[in-house]
Amino acid sequence: MTHALLAVVGLGVAATMAIPRLAKRDARDELALTELQRATVAVARYHLRSGRYPTSPAEAGFTPAAGVDVVMWKVQPVAGTMSVHLHFRHRQSHHQFHAHYPAEDGIRPLPWEW
Numbered sequence: 001m002t003h004a005l006l007a008v009v010g011l012g013v014a015a016t017m018a019i020p021r022l023a024k025r026d027a028r029d030e031l032a033l034t035e036l037q038r039a040t041v042a043v044a045r046y047h048l049r050s051g052r053y054p055t056s057p058a059e060a061g062f063t064p065a066a067g068v069d070v071v072m073w074k075v076q077p078v079a080g081t082m083s084v085h086l087h088f089r090h091r092q093s094h095h096q097f098h099a100h101y102p103a104e105d106g107i108r109p110l111p112w113e114w
Contacts, residue, residue: 028093029090029093029095031065032089032097033088034065035065035068035088036086036088036097036099038064039062039070039086039088040086042057042062043062044101045060045061046060046061053083053084053101054084057070057073070088071087071088071096072085072086072087078100081102083102085098085100
């Protein structure tokens with residue numbers, strides 16, 4: 001009985017310690033997603049003004065928030081149409097998010113893990 005009680009208490013302590021770490025990771029991923037969405041808006045504005053797609057964040061007038069890396073910003077054809085392919089991640093997360101602009105089904109970041 002005592003061993004079972006200690007095991008339950010131990011699991012509770014471990015869960016209490018893990019939950020804040022998971023919440024931080026989720027908040028970091030949310031920041032990366034928010035920055036990805038901001039970048040797609042910057043790409044759209046640039047395209048509306050100039051008629052072409054920006055080849056870099058600086059050209060689009062975009063600076064990501066602290067802690068967020070632009071892993072890829074590449075202008076390339078997708079299904080015969082020019083598109084900006086974006087990959088973003090938070091430095092303290094192993095998740096990476098990507099989007100294409102313009103996207104056939106709208107701007108929608110798709111998460112994937114390495």
